Amino acid sequence: MKTFSVAGACLLTLSLMMGSGVAQAKTPPDQLIMGMNMNNLLTLDPAAMTGNEVVGIVVNLYDSLVELDPNRLTNVRPALAESWDISPDRSTITFHLRKDVTFHSGNPLTAEDVVWSMRRLLHLNLAQASVWKSYGFSKTNIDQQIAAPDAYTVTLRLPKPNDPKLVVYSLAALGNLGVLDRKTVQAHEVNNDWGNRWLTTHAAGSGPFTLEVWQAKDVLRLKRNPTYWRGAPKLDRVVLRHFQESQTLRLMIAKGDLDVASNMAVSDVNALRDDPNVTVDAVKKGTIYYVAMSMKEAHFANPKVREAVRYLIDYQGINKALMPGYGVLHQRPIQSGMAATLPDPGYRLDIPRAKKLLAEAGYPNGFDTTLRVLADQPFMNIAIAVQSTLMQGGINAKIITGTGNQIYGAMRERKFDMLVGRGGSGVEPHPHSSLRALVYNPDNSDQARLTNFQGWRTSFYDAPLNKMIDNALLEQDPTRQVALYQAVQTRYDQLIPAMVPLSQMVDSVVVRNEVKNYQPHPSATTWLREVYKQPADAGGDKG
Known part of the structure; x- marks a missing residue:
């Protein structure tokens, strides 16, 4: 894991301020400067995008x-x-x-x-x-x-x-x-x-902004489209900058070098909550943090092993200590807040029960495996916590870190053992949205390449469950439909799935108060066409 360098952050800040002659940096009034971790930004092609x-x-x-x-x-x-x-x-x-x-x-x-x-x-x-x-x-x-x-x-x-x-x-x-x-x-x-290679780093749309430049893991600039059919955006440019370290983002937005900061660690977000110059916007999303297992791997093809893993996770401890600002405890595949969502089953860490299940599965002494995870938070902390409790049950999981392409790429190829991740769509206001992404798997063959389905990625397949999901989707009576979706969740739980939900995502974004009309969207489709900047009162700025 990389460590934060205060000196490096200060040099970065000073470099942005050079020529300004003032202690408090200011971003241009007609530009929105956004900071984020771009490690998972791999393509701009709408057909290939992930994340x-x-x-x-x-x-x-x-x-x-x-x-x-x-x-x-x-x-x-x-x-x-x-x-x-x-x-x-x-x-x-x-x-x-x-x-x-x-x-x-x-x-x-x-x-x-x-x-x-x-x-x-x-x-x-x-x-x-x-x-x-x-x-x-x-x-x-x-x-x-x-x-x-x-x-x-x-x-x-x-x-x-x-x-x-x-x-x-x-x-x-x-x-x-x-x-x-x-x-x-x-x-x-x-x-x-179909232009896929070109569209990886270019754009051909009609939206409010045009693509000016993208340098991977560095900077991406969008330019105002003056002929946009809704009317030209209020901002001339949107500049997205890559920052690996959360503390750097915190320093930059506190100093005024950034207008918006996302992908920040909870500790840094919390440290900014009392800053009168910024606002923390928290949006609950349908995406789920999870621990996944590949049923192509012999250990996890055994339902007793998967059930043992279910009881080797400290859900309550993880959500209390690691997830504030990132997510809230949730153990169902359908996102919370829907009429069809069943209450959490209440799974807890239970090491004796897990050991018993492993012994029944033929692994009284446990086994060795690997646990893939993004080299970012909160994923790393979740993985370390899961590794610790798995070890208490006898499962020795070696953590493998990497970028989104390295970690999720292995999952999309169905070449992994265990993985801490986040997914599940949940962007559409419908139970099927979550089930489609996390559970549904109509074709379990390698050739199907249903790479955006977590069910396919983990090789979890149950034909009756697929049929139940299909029937629930087509049911036109609302009361009956809710009952069908609840039955889906019950069967899914009984099958001991290859994916263990931990927490439902909360996305925290820090925004300078000069920025107006910035509204984070629950489905991540945050539009910037109406965003503009209005200077704050002179007395409200920190020197």
Whole structure:
């Protein structure tokens, strides 16, 4: 683990202040300077993106058909689509597009761009295709399922019975169907890659900002789009800077060198709560922190071993000591706050019970394994705590740290033993959103490549459970639907799953008071188009 250098942070701060001639640094009034850890920022291609950090960037480069109201997630607002209709048989959704939208290139945005963007998503079959494959779309049928009857109408036919409301929620919340400028992307295709290589570091959208530069693990700059259809953004630029150390972020925002800081350690966030110049915005998200096991690994294919792991985690201690500001205790796959969510089962650390289960499984002396984890907080502290209690039960887990690509990449390839991670979508206001990401696995073959499904990643598969999830999704009676989703949770728990939920995510962002209209979105789709800066009163600033 890296250590924080006060001297290095001070030099960094001074370098930003050079030429200002003042002790209190100030960011430019027409620029938003944001600090975060960019280790998990691997691509800007909407079809391939993973992680909340990139979603917040993509939604400011691209427009979607519809959006979720951050104040009331069940409220779907128009965006590129002025309106939409659902057919009486619930099989077709028709979107009616605005006629005044142009891409950053100057090309007009039409229904053909929407159709092409959706086709591209399924044909590439990268991370963001998983959600749509769960709805029955695939690269073999997508060309028949989406069409443009005219230049400003898009029809989307569902390949199998589904809840069209959930499909609209997905279009609004995920950010993966940011509509691409097909002509620009096609001009940069190499070997039929649908422009994927080029879009890793470039953009071709119609959003409020254009991509000026991205230097990995250094800086990303967005520039105002003066011809944006909603009106030009209030900010001229948004600058995102990479900081590995949380204490550096704390120092920078306290000094005024940053306007917004995220991915900070709880201790540093708490240290800023009494600072009159900043506000801490905490948003509860549907994402779940978890301990995962691979059922491809012989030990964890045994349900008694998985159950032993269930009792070798100190849920209460972890959430009390490590998770304030990061998450709250939660042991169900469906996020809290929904009518369908069952109360927590109340699992606790129980070493004697775990040892008994391991002995029954044929491992009276335990075994050796590996535990992968991001080299960031709170993941590292969770992993150390889990390692300690696993050891008390006889499981010796060697911790392997790395970047998002190294850790989650191994999980996406189904080549891992154990892993501390965070996932589960939960961005759509619907129980299926959580179940799809954490539980559902319609095809457990390696060839399926359902890389955004944690169920597939862990090789957890139960056909009856998949059927129960399908039936609950299609149930139109609200009371009956709640009962079905509760039955899903009960069976999932009884099967001793390969993923153990620990905590539901809380995202804390520190914002300088000069920044106005910055509203963190529960689905990570935080828009910056209305953000501006207003100088604080002179007496309110610290020298």
